[in-house]
């Protein structure tokens with residue numbers, strides 16, 4: 608196997624730091640409570656930076672239920688097994704006694720060649736219907752029908768966590784790099800990307816969930832330095848991940864798990 612042919616540089620989270628602060632002002636109207644984090648008894652909102660809802664997801668302090676709004680652009684649907692995997696993954700980590708609900712919607716959008724994260728955020732703002740309530744925290748996941756505009760050759764963005772409860776998965780790119788000869792199965796790659804991005808909104812690594820040990824990758828901030836961990840992915844060049852060797856979905860290593868548990872997760 609000429610594995611080097613299939614190396615992909617992942618840029619899972621190019622937007623974590625750069626997009627979170629400047630977008631919050633334009634999305635305050637998403638829930639009508641400004642930048643409130645709920646500290647005064649109001650409902651924490653959906654327009655904060657990536658990682659800001661880590662404890663709200665992990666614990667029962669604010670919410671007992673999780674509602675995921677899965678928005679498919681022009682039919683860009685994942686495999687149902689990938690959504691089942693995601694639900695199992697989240698149930699194992701989050702304290703949500705009233706359960707996890709996934710609401711699926713297919714919407715039609717004008718066909719673009721590619722999307723910037725700002726354009727994805729606008730689609731979310733125009734179409735999202737699920738927001739935090741008294742009992743439930745809501746997460747919006749856009750499943751994009753076209754690639755990220757920043758893709759260059761084998762350096763591709765498969766998903767991005769761009770706000771505290773906002774994710775995008777680039778389905779066309781995931782499909783391109785899965786299911787073929789020498790590639791991981793589509794369900795394995797989808798589940799890897801989905802779980803990884805949810806890991807970011809759970810506050811990993813050092814992104815709202817405090818470090819219990821020194822395992823943030825100095826060369827790839829907000830990621831884990833343990834090779835093989837779900838949160839170990841190179842951003843751009845350098846150590847690139849042999850994703851094509853994936854035969855199963857990576858799991859959190861012990862240090863990421865310790866961080867989540869110390870912040871109230873399971």
Ligand SMILES: [Zn+2]
Pocket residue numbers: 619620803807830840
């Ligand atoms: Zn990442």
Ligand SMILES: [Zn+2]
Pocket residue numbers: 822831832833836837838839859860861862863864
């Ligand atoms: Zn880790």
